[in-house]
Amino acid sequence: MEQTGAGRLVVDRIRCEGYGMCEQAAPELLHLNDDDEPVIDVAAIPATQKPIADAAVRACPVAALSLSGTTVS
Template identity: 50%
Template sequence: MKIELDRPRCEAHGLCEEAAPDLMHLDDHDDLVLDVTEVDGAALERARAAVRVCPVAALRLV
């Protein structure tokens, strides 16, 4: 599966980063950076958790 970010919607709360720090992080300007886009296995579960905790629904899995 693939993680997609709706960048204009992202408010940099950082909850996704806490759920999946190996997949995404906030940079020095509080912009979310996806370190990977394709996920499977255990990474897919962490990606699902990151999508679930985003309070503004800026992430989705396709």
């Protein structure tokens, strides 16, 4: 099997408090909407951007963001 992606970002909307640290860490992957809720801009994280996605997950002070699954073919 060949790895084609690094999974996807998942937001726990109940836990999220809209600090925006995830957006600062990975603006190419997600942004905050007008209600300060994260919006994931990429359906599947390319393997080359996994370090950026990991940084966004680590940046969340309330652990509301996670990286789920790995896409393989």
